[in-house]
Amino acid sequence: MSGVIVSKLDGTARGGGALSAVATTGAPIVFIGEGEKVADLEKFESDRFISRLLGMGDIRGLIDIAPESLDQEEAMRLTERMMSGRFTLNDMYKQMEMMSKIGTIDKIVSHLPSSFFGGLGAMDRKQKEEMQGNLERFRVIMDSMTEDEKNEPNILKAERIRRIARGSGVKEKNVRELLAQWNRSRKMMKGIKGQSKTTPPNEGHDE
Incomplete structure (x- = not known):
């Protein structure tokens, strides 16, 4: 197993489960997402993931998903x-x-x-x-x-x-x-x- 994709990540329980999966398999998390579609996935960055898991938010991530067409x-x-x-x-x-x-x-x-x-x-x-x-x-x-x-x-x-x-x-x-x-x-x-x-x-x- 070369990498893990975590989908439907909408709570701390699933976030903790993702970390457990990494520890068990030894495979890194590559993408995470709240839904099951490809468009729902985003590149995994450990510091931002931990911040969201602790309820601290990820404002930089919100800026990243804003389209260039936004005025x-x-x-x-x-x-x-x-x-x-x-x-x-x-x-x-x-x-x-x-x-x-x-x-x-x-x-x-x-x-x-x-x-x-x-x-x-x-x-x-x-x-x-x-x-x-x-x-x-x-x-x-x-x-x-x-x-x-x-x-x-x-x-x-x-x-x-x-x-x-x-x-x-x-x-x-x-x-x-x-x-x-x-x-x-x-x-x-x-x-x-x-x-x-x-x-x-x-x-x-x-x-």
Whole structure:
């Protein structure tokens, strides 16, 4: 046996099992992946693998899987808008488009630290599948909105929500879930911005 390929690697148990396999066979791990398709595989690097196994994430790996077609300037603009609190549904839609270019939620979350955004990086497979479904549904819902509605979500009252639900083939509660998610994201980013303003630039450093 010249090498080991570990597929469907979605938890620490399987990660530990992979290490046991290497110890038993003496063969090195060559590729790892969360799925069973060739596109799901990535080159094995021991330091990054151990980091993910310990819940520390692999941000460099996330950058590596981002396609060259990803608009870096647009990504930076969206980040700046989020951090400033000027985050609209239009921005959220573009953000979801970028995420879909990188890969599935399963693939993206697997590279995040387990503590990321209150435990997002520690989601189990069922939670990831649910989140993936929500993102796809949210994009369909936003396709039924006007530009004004996406740029000014606060104008979305009962009558507009009813129209959007009918147009996108979902329930009104799904439209409200989208608005709640947008509002949570906006408030979270405002909170991060507020913390950065109140933190002294030299905190933790002796003069």
